[in-house]
Amino acid sequence: MISAFTGQQIRDAEQPLLDAGEGAVLMQRAAYGLAQAVVLEVKTRRKLAGASVTVLAGKGNNGGDGLFAAALLARRGMRTTAVLAAAEVHPEALAAFAAAGGRTFYLEPGNAEELAVLCAGDDVIIDALLGTGARGGLRGPSAELVASLQELRPRLVVACDLPSGLDANTGEVHWPVLEADVTVTFGGVKAGLMTDPGEGCAGRVHVVEIGIEGSLESQQPELRRLTSQDVGAVLPHPGRRAHKYSRGVLGVVAGSVRFAGAAVLGVHAAALAGAGMVRYAGPQTVGQLVLAQTPEALWEPDEPGRVQAWLLGSGVDGEEQLQRAKDAAAAALAADVPVVVDAGALSLLPDRCPPHWILTPHAGELATLLDSLPSTGEVAVTRDDVESRPLHFVRQAAEQTGATVLLKGATTLVASPSGVVFSQSEGTAWMATAGSGDVLGGVLGALLAQCAETIKDDDGAYAGLGLDVADRWAALAAVAASVHGRAGSAASAELAGGPITASAIMAAVPRVLGSLNAECDPSRP
Numbered sequence: 001m002i003s004a005f006t007g008q009q010i011r012d013a014e015q016p017l018l019d020a021g022e023g024a025v026l027m028q029r030a031a032y033g034l035a036q037a038v039v040l041e042v043k044t045r046r047k048l049a050g051a052s053v054t055v056l057a058g059k060g061n062n063g064g065d066g067l068f069a070a071a072l073l074a075r076r077g078m079r080t081t082a083v084l085a086a087a088e089v090h091p092e093a094l095a096a097f098a099a100a101g102g103r104t105f106y107l108e109p110g111n112a113e114e115l116a117v118l119c120a121g122d123d124v125i126i127d128a129l130l131g132t133g134a135r136g137g138l139r140g141p142s143a144e145l146v147a148s149l150q151e152l153r154p155r156l157v158v159a160c161d162l163p164s165g166l167d168a169n170t171g172e173v174h175w176p177v178l179e180a181d182v183t184v185t186f187g188g189v190k191a192g193l194m195t196d197p198g199e200g201c202a203g204r205v206h207v208v209e210i211g212i213e214g215s216l217e218s219q220q221p222e223l224r225r226l227t228s229q230d231v232g233a234v235l236p237h238p239g240r241r242a243h244k245y246s247r248g249v250l251g252v253v254a255g256s257v258r259f260a261g262a263a264v265l266g267v268h269a270a271a272l273a274g275a276g277m278v279r280y281a282g283p284q285t286v287g288q289l290v291l292a293q294t295p296e297a298l299w300e301p302d303e304p305g306r307v308q309a310w311l312l313g314s315g316v317d318g319e320e321q322l323q324r325a326k327d328a329a330a331a332a333l334a335a336d337v338p339v340v341v342d343a344g345a346l347s348l349l350p351d352r353c354p355p356h357w358i359l360t361p362h363a364g365e366l367a368t369l370l371d372s373l374p375s376t377g378e379v380a381v382t383r384d385d386v387e388s389r390p391l392h393f394v395r396q397a398a399e400q401t402g403a404t405v406l407l408k409g410a411t412t413l414v415a416s417p418s419g420v421v422f423s424q425s426e427g428t429a430w431m432a433t434a435g436s437g438d439v440l441g442g443v444l445g446a447l448l449a450q451c452a453e454t455i456k457d458d459d460g461a462y463a464g465l466g467l468d469v470a471d472r473w474a475a476l477a478a479v480a481a482s483v484h485g486r487a488g489s490a491a492s493a494e495l496a497g498g499p500i501t502a503s504a505i506m507a508a509v510p511r512v513l514g515s516l517n518a519e520c521d522p523s524r525p
Contacts, residue, residue, distance in 0.1 A: 001230050001465065003221035004189040004423070007132030007168025024092075026210050027061060030161075030186045031068030031093075033208030037184045038073060038124055038158055045123070045156070049077035052122040056083050056145070056178075057093075058129040058164070064090030065186075066128025066160045067097045074100035081122070083107055083115055085129055085142045112141045116148035125154045127178050130164035132190060137165040137174025147176040159183040162190055163201045169222070170391050171198030179203070187212045191222035194423040195391045196411045223391075223423045226475070231482050232520025234461040234475070235513060236274060236450040247276025248449030251307035253325045253345075254314040254438070260286045262315025262343075262438045265502055268294045269442025270311065272509045273483070275449050279304040281324050304328075308452045309338045311445035313345025314438045322348075332357075338452050338473070340445045341403070342437065347372070353403035355417055355470045358448070358477050360441060362408045363387045366397055373400050395419060404473045406444075408437060412481040416471040422478035427485030428492045428500075435502030436488070443509060444480035451476055486512045 042051050055070040057063035067082060067090060074080040080102035084094075087106075098104070105115055119125060129142055138146055146164065159180035166173055171192040183193060183202040192198040193205050238247055250270050255263025263282055267290050270278050278297045280290050287299035298304075301324075310332050312325045325345045332339045338356040341349065346361060346369055353359075361369055363386040370381045370393065386393045386407075394407040398415035406414045410429065414422040454460045455472050462472040487508040491500045494508075 002189060002194075002225040002227060004191040004194040004223035004225070005187075006191050006222045007162075026212070027064055027068060027093075029210040030065045030208060031072060033186070033210070034065060034069040034126070034158070034160055034184045035072040035076075037182060037206050037208070038069065038126065039076060041156060041158065041182060042078075042123060050079065051077075051124070052079040052081070053124040053126060054081040054083060054119040054122045055097075055126040056085065056119075056129050056164075057089050058131075058142075059086035059089050060131050060133065061090065062128050062131030062134075062160055064093035066126050067093035069126065069128075069160070070102055071096040071100040074102050081105065081119065083119060083145070085145070107141045107145060109141055112144035113148050116145055116152060120149055120152035120154050122154070124156045124158060125149065125178070126158050126160055127164050127180065128160035131161050132168040134164070138176065143176055146178045149178055150176055154178075157181050157203075159202065161185050162193060162198075166192050166198045166201055168192045170389060171195035172389055173197045173201060177201050182206060184208055186210050191391070194223045194225060194411070194425075195413060196409055197388065199411050199423075199425060223421050224478075225423050225425075226478050226482055228482075228516055228519055230465065231479050232516040232518075233464060234451075234479060235517055235520075236447070237517060238274075242276075244276035247274065248309070248446065248452065249277045249279065249305075249307045250275045250309050250311060250445045250449040251279045251281065251304045251328060252311045252442075252445065253281045253321065253328050254311060254316060254342075254441070255282055255286045255290075256315055256317035256321045257283055257285060258317045259315030260289050261435055263290050264293050265435045265438040265506060266311055266314050266442040266445070267297050269439040269506045269509065270446040270449075271296055271442075272506060273443040273446035274513065275446035279307060281328070282321060307337065307449070309340070309445055309449040311340045311342070311441050312348075313342040314441050316344030338448045340441055340448060342441045349401060349403070353401050355402065355404050356448075356452075356473045357403040358406055358444065358473060359397070359401065359403050360406045360408060360437070360444065360477075361397075362437065363390070366393060366405075366407055370397055370400075375400055391421065395421065404477055406477045406481065408440070412478075412485070414474045414477040414481065416474035418468065418471055420467070420471045420474055422474055422481075424478050424481040424485060426482055427488045428497075430492045430499045431485070431488035431505060433500065433502060436484075436505060439487075439502050439506045439509075440480065440484045442506075443484050444477060447476055447480050447483075483509065483512055483516070486516075 055066040165177040168190040181203040364383040398405040411425040491504040491508040
């Protein structure tokens with residue numbers, strides 16, 4: 001797993017190391033890693049000698065990292081410029097930069113736009129204005145400079161540790177922010193680089209080890225991200241004597257006469273994701289469409305047989321289908337069966353959910369859910385609020401409901417009631433299409449049904465992630481989000497990166513599962 005730490009954790013881990021000598025060593029390591037990353041990026045575009053770089057330097061250690069890196073780049077033959085955003089910057093770094101032949105400009109009231117135009121044509125801009133210790137965003141001439149540069153769209157922006165104005169702890173963005181193509185971060189990935197809107201401003205993230213990594217290992221990370229190896233290691237794989245019931249039976253109450261496609265997509269996605277059997281409960285006309293797409297499914301409009309998990313809510317509309325969802329939710333709660341709760345069923349939650357109930361709202365649905373909870377407060381939560389601070393609100397929803405909460409988005413966040421959060425971002429923007437969430441629900445439901453009886457085992461695959469039992473449901477939901485995102489990216493790649501439908505995402509799921517299984521264990525058939 002990739003672990004992301006808060007900026008506060010990174011700073012706390014540095015404190016025992018930062019006497020005068022060791023602090024300088026850490027800065028030199030950071031500067032060297034930053035310079036090397038810039039060299040690699042430039043070489044993919046042009047020759048290094050004669051290329052131009054501007055560093056935007058603030059007054060703290062972040063500015064010192066940038067200036068030392070620019071000095072190293074000058075010695076590699078690059079033409080270097082520094083725009084100093086403060087009267088006092090790191091003195092040793094500035095001296096090294098001047099000795100390497102760099103030219104210097106001071107940012108002052110009235111010259112921000114002029115300097116932006118001067119710098120925008122360079123091959124690289126290094127953003128080293130604010131570091132993890134900063135609170136709030138850029139102000140005054142610095143804000144004006146960055147806003148102008150963002151409009152001018154520089155060729156390549158490399159952020160030093162994190163884009164200035166991005167909150168290292170939460171991913172909240174204080175505009176203006178110069179959106180980076182690459183972020184070179186030090187010691188460990190900051191939580192704000194793995195959750196939106198911050199992740200959307202960070203570009204590709206490159207981690208430079210500077211010697212504090214050992215102190216971070218004993219600390220609880222803010223966010224976790226499953227790698228392909230992690231996902232492959234926990235995916236269910238049937239044994240030789242498996243049968244349809246041992247493979248997991250999923251009950252589905254989804255769709256309606258108006259939204260029949262939600263049922264068709266959810267049921268078929270679950271079948272493709274490996275469920276041994278899918279039992280569908282819904283109107284006859286919808287059941288006929290479901291069976292036409294997935295003849296392996298069972299249509300059971302009254303009382304479905306035994307299931308290992310439920311998928312409730314996608315496209316549910318009308319009193320009859322809503323009542324089916326209510327009955328299934330009550331039966332699941334009584335039998336202690338895991339449930340995926342989506343869309344129309346989010347209004348059917350009990351006063352307190354168990355952690356194996358996995359809610360799958362988008363930002364608007366999460367805002368509505370939070371407003372319906374008695375302990376949220378008098379101030380209404382809006383969709384904009386959730387999109388600005390998704391990490392905060394997904395945690396709040398999990399804590400208040402007791403459920404595991406999967407917040408859908410460009411970066412999907414999954415929060416356990418304990419506060420453990422997973423962040424997955426393998427998808428493509430083309431996945432923002434009707435029915436994509438229904439496919440995710442089917443994949444998640446299938447995995448839940450297959451793992452419901454083994455996920456708690458001390459010697460099972462999920463135990464290998466080092467998580468408490470109650471937090472493993474969040475890991476399972478993160479696995480589903482990863483598979484879903486990878487399927488969308490694979491489907492789009494087949495069309496040269498073009499647009500896709502939910503059906504195309506669904507069709508790619510078995511291929512993605514096979515690839516992940518093979519990557520984790522090539523000996524698997």
